[in-house]
Amino acid sequence: MAQPPREESQSRRTGVFRRRTGTETAPDAISTRRTRYIDDGHLVVAPRETSVEDALAFTEADENRAALLLYPKPTPEDVAELASAWDLHPLLVEDLLHAGQRPKLERYDDALFLVVRSAWYVDDAEDVDFAEFHILVGPRAIAVFCQDGRWIDGLDADDASGAADRGDRTLLEDERLLQHGPEAIVYRLLDAIVDGYAPVIRGLAIDREQIERQVFGGEASVTERIYRLSQEIIDLQQATSGLAEVLAALRGGFHRYDIPDPLRTYLQDVADHLSRVHTRVGELRDSLSQILTVNATLVAQRQNEDMKKISGWAAILFAPTLIGAIYGMNFDNMPELHWAFGYPLAVGAMLAFALVLYVIFKRQKWM
Secondary structure: OOOOOOOOOHHHHOOOOOOOOOOOOOOOOOOOOEEEEEEOOEEEEOOOOOOHHHHHHHHHOOOOEEEEEEEOOOOHHHHHHHHHHHOOOHHHHHHHHOOOOOOEEEEEOOEEEEEEEEEEEEOOOOEEEEEEEEEEEOOOEEEEEEOOOEOOOOOEOOHHHOHHHHHHHHHHOOHHHHOOOHHHHHHHHHHHHHHHHHHHHHHHHHHHHHHHHHHHHOOOOHHHHHHHHHHHHHHHHHHHHHHHHHHHHHHHOOOOOOOOHHHHHHHHHHHHHHHHHHHHHHHHHHHHHHHHHHHHHHHHHHHHHHHHHHHHHHHHHHHHHHHHHHOOOOOOOOHHHHOOOHHHHHHHHHHHHHHHHHHHHHHOOOO
16 A cells, blocks of 8 residues: 655644543653464463564564564553564654544555554443554564553553453454464454444433433423534544444455455454444434434424514503503594593503403414
8 A cells, every 4th residue: 555645744643533631651651561472373471571572583483473562551662662673664653653543554565554443432421432543563463552541441451450351352362363363463453343332332322312302301401412422423433434444445455465264254244343333323423413403493493482472472562552652642632532431441442452462362372
């Protein structure tokens, strides 16, 4: 794949997506890298002090070996060490240093670079949060950067939260699949991300049902909730559509890069699941747009009913005002001013007109 132009500034590269704050690692922090060895599909825990060079030496000793480098909270020093050991392209190093990117797939010489985003639903806040992952695949090694310091399910990616065990189960559980190289780990990660979208959709669907009840219940605050949920769905749709493009690019390279048939089948299954998720997200967005239209119609209808009442009462008050205005002009030539029953007649006329108008408007359901 041709390398894309990199003319946009750092300010435009960051902040494209909403990210959790407070998870960035200080530049001088100790590396949190965890290394796992795979020998002919079998998981081997590497020594804790294993360096990137040691991992490369392990993979170069046998073509059936592979290495996984997982960075729960990557630092610039981690990126620099990996770039030096793997001889990475400068543009690729720039990508690894900047989060907030859209899902994408790029190739730099023999290195494959992916950006993907997982999602999870926060029930208390009725919110959808995202975690960004940068995946770098070499000939027999793979590096995974948790750019937000979070694992796929949203929990902290450090060892204290059990992320090491969760990562091993997620990425390295299927030994038969691991025999096909580091690409198998990529596919396992993509599969786990796609599976994580399902609970998010269920949470959003429940929110939509609650909003429907609020709309027809006439709650005034529902409009803000509709717009907030729409933003969550749009963010999720951007994540799923971007991931769909990444999967399509991976499938497009099957023949060129001689991907084994079991991996092709596995990725096809992941793509099918993502297609259903993306369709469901689109349906949620469409239904929410319809709910917003219905809510606007109901609000306009209620406002119209209020205007009818205001107009009716204005008309009822107009008749007494008109009579009072006529007989308040105080012209000399007004015989009614000298009638003994002029005042009672004027008041009676005011009440009669008001009563007749009230009855008319009541029958027309304006009151």
